[in-house]
Amino acid sequence: MxxxxxxxxxxxxxxxxxxxxxxxxxxxxxxxxxNNYLSVNNIEKIKESLLACKKCALHRIRKQPIWGEGSEDAQLMIISEYPDRDEDFYGRPFVGANEEILKKMLSAIKLKKEDFFITHAVKCKTPGGRPPEIDEILACKYYLLNQIKLLKPKLILAFGFTPPKMFFENSSTFSSIRGNHIKIKDSVVLFTYHPNYIIKNPIVKRLIWEDLQKFRKLYEENFL
Ligand code: SF4
Known part of the structure; x- marks a missing residue:
């Protein structure tokens, strides 16, 4: 040995x-x-451990865990909730109708999908698309926190109910935090609804629009 x-x-x-x-x-x-034994400052190492991850039961039904998409030098990040069936199949976030909605949302605030590194809070799909359980969210937290630590985005747009559960371990409700921005490590995170909520519940369109305006303001304060 x-x-x-x-x-x-x-x-x-x-x-x-x-x-x-x-x-x-x-x-x-x-x-x-x-000797680098303590260093997790290695994106490749974390990607590798993600691809082999069996920390929670979701590994049994996924086709693949999803690392994310976009430039790892981007100063903007989007955190979605968890992969749906199509994302699991194609191995990338936001495919099909959701991708089109996302593009429209971002172009409304003069940004593009390519300006962001896009990832999920929970990296594997769930059975039947159900929301992830809290133990699954906490098991997966390691990957997102390290992505934030290593990629160092200045601004993060977080979609849906899962990211607040991950950041605040169930101590904050989505409704109490939506539309607010919070500093997490060196990044500012703004929480809003997931774009596919517009399809299910058109009434939230106005609220998402308000949140996007706030994100644009943060963008201008930080980059223009
Ligand atoms: S959801 Fe996260 S913790 Fe669970 S198996 Fe997938 S990558 Fe691992």
């Missing part, structure tokens, strides 16, 4: 659980950091 490799794997495991400091000697911490 290669002891160094085993130790490396163990520290990587702890690091994936969110532990990035070990109360041991400064010298050892420095050694580990220099």
């Amino acid at each position: 290669n002891i160094i490799e085993e130790i490396k794997k163990y520290f990587t495991y702890l690091n994936e659980l969110g532990i990035d400091f070990f109360p041991i000697s400064e010298k050892l911490n420095k050694f580990l950091k220099n």
Whole structure:
């Protein structure tokens, strides 16, 4: 057995659980950091672990977990809820009618889909499209938080009920947070309805429009 490799794997495991400091000697911490054993600052590594992820039961029915789409240098991010059947099939967020609605919404505030890195809060589809359970949301939190940490978007537009549950672990309701922007780490996140809500419930169109105007204002404050 290669002891160094085993130790490396163990520290990587702890690091994936969110532990990035070990109360041991400064010298050892420095050694580990220099050897990159503690580093999760590696997008490829997180993508790899996402593709193999079996942290919750959703892995059994997905075709594939979805990392996201768009430039990883984009300063804007969209967080959708969880993949639907078509997204699971094609392996990318926003396909078909939802993609068209999204494009229209963004063009109304003079932005394009390509200006964003687009991802989901929960990375695998759910049975029959039901909302993810809280244990599934929390199991998947690691990936989104690391995407935010590594891609460092300045502004995030978060759609639907799942992102608030993930960020606030069920302590905030969507209605109390919708239309508000909140600083999470170095990013400002604005919460609004998912675009496909317009199809199911046209009455929310006006509320989404108001939220998009707020997002445009934040964009102008940060980038223009
Ligand atoms: S939903 Fe997230 S935590 Fe669950 S299996 Fe898929 S990638 Fe892993």
